[in-house]
Amino acid sequence: MSRATVLACLVSSSVLALTVAAASPAQAAGVDYVALGDSYSSGVGAPGQSGICLRSNHSYAAQWAARNSPTSFQFLACGGAVTDDVVKTQVPAMNSGADLVSITIGGNDAGFAPTVLTCLTSSDATCTAKVNQGRAYVANTLPGKLDATYAAIRAKAPGARVVVLSYPNIFDTSSVLCEMSTTKRKALNGGAQALDDMIKSRATAAGFVYADVRDNFAGHGVCSSRPYLNGLTIIPPQNSYHPNVNGYTSGYLPALTGAA
Template sequence: MRSVTVLVTTSLLSLVLATPARAASIDYVALGDSYSSGVGAPGQTGLCLRSDYSYAARWAARNSPATFQFLACSGATTDDVLGSQIPALKSGADLVSITIGGNDAGFAPTVVTCLTASDSACAAKVNQGKAYVANTLPGRLDATYAAIRAKAPGARVVVLSYPLIFDTASVLCEMSVAKRKSINDGARVLDEMIEQRAEAAGFVYSDVRDEFIGHGVCSTAPWLNGLTIVPPQNSYHPNSSGYVNGYLPALSGAA
């Protein structure tokens, strides 16, 4: 019995010691848009609004990789990733994370329409986004993923999803239940396409929607900001809790 205990203890100790050693040898690169740069959290800096409270910076702080390239930028589309982020990506990167596709699909104008117009106008705008996701986004994602693989052929690439933004059970909210359901359904369609194309590229897809269940905008414990006047870009992005309790575990579990 004592020998079994010693074996188990030794094995667990080996795992604990091996994890930091492995991370210390990793070159990690964070690509993507505002959901990767950390918009919505405190301490955003520069034109790309990068924050040390983003999931990428928190993962780097916890794991102390050999190098950390923080290339994610607020407002980025697939064209931006292709044009400015991937050229800067280290060819010897071991781990790459990315969120991309939301801006291509018209996230910001959709939210504005849903805030200011009728339920039907909101649904129509969301449907425009769904059509884009079905017909145009697949090719853009494929090109982006292929370029990442070509630039960093040995990297483990983790593609993270977007959360469903709204809680739909609460009565009081800044948007009607119908609008909240429309936006969430648009996010679902987008995430499903991202999953499909990421897996087709041979990448690891990590879905954050489970982590955010019960923590949408207008819930009792939201992990996303609602409409924010100052600073306005924080609207409908994860707060600190969303990055540390939602996105960070999703990356850590897939990395």
């Protein structure tokens, strides 16, 4: 598969679909759990992805359900989702009696995939300019999008504990050898920081629990010796710059467990 094909897959949009997965017996009996969000919640980057939403049982959501056996588990997260998809498709499919809801959202709204594509194929200056464009969106437009999304979740499941998880910094910046320059890696990590700061602000304002995964991923970015994220991936191409199994198990799962 060509590099162009891999990069094209990074910017492809997705259609949302609904699946409901059962959990095994364990300690969260009586809890109805719903996993919302985008590819970082559906499990893109891990093995076993299926369906048009690319859901994997190695995602942090599916792993939490398998370990804790909630009464019900709705796995609604979908690769490629933006805030409007959550509001229009995922929230309406939610169980109104949900006790626990988890979500990652906002990265695609801010142009994650096109920004990575630009940084892969362009100069340091062009990459930085593209990241700054995304940061402007995060500062000026995304807050309203997040507020509307969080309000829709609260309206559908008024009694739920809602855990909003952050995104990790994707790149290790200490390694000399990497698929992107240090300037590009620092710019992208700075953009992720700005995104996470805004998500934290709006989640807190909504009365939700914010779970930061960045400390768990520290030292495990792309180009580190033990990465928790995939770099540019040929097969399957959508795995590029998404958590691997270690990222979901050691990065995301502890954050949800600690916040749930």
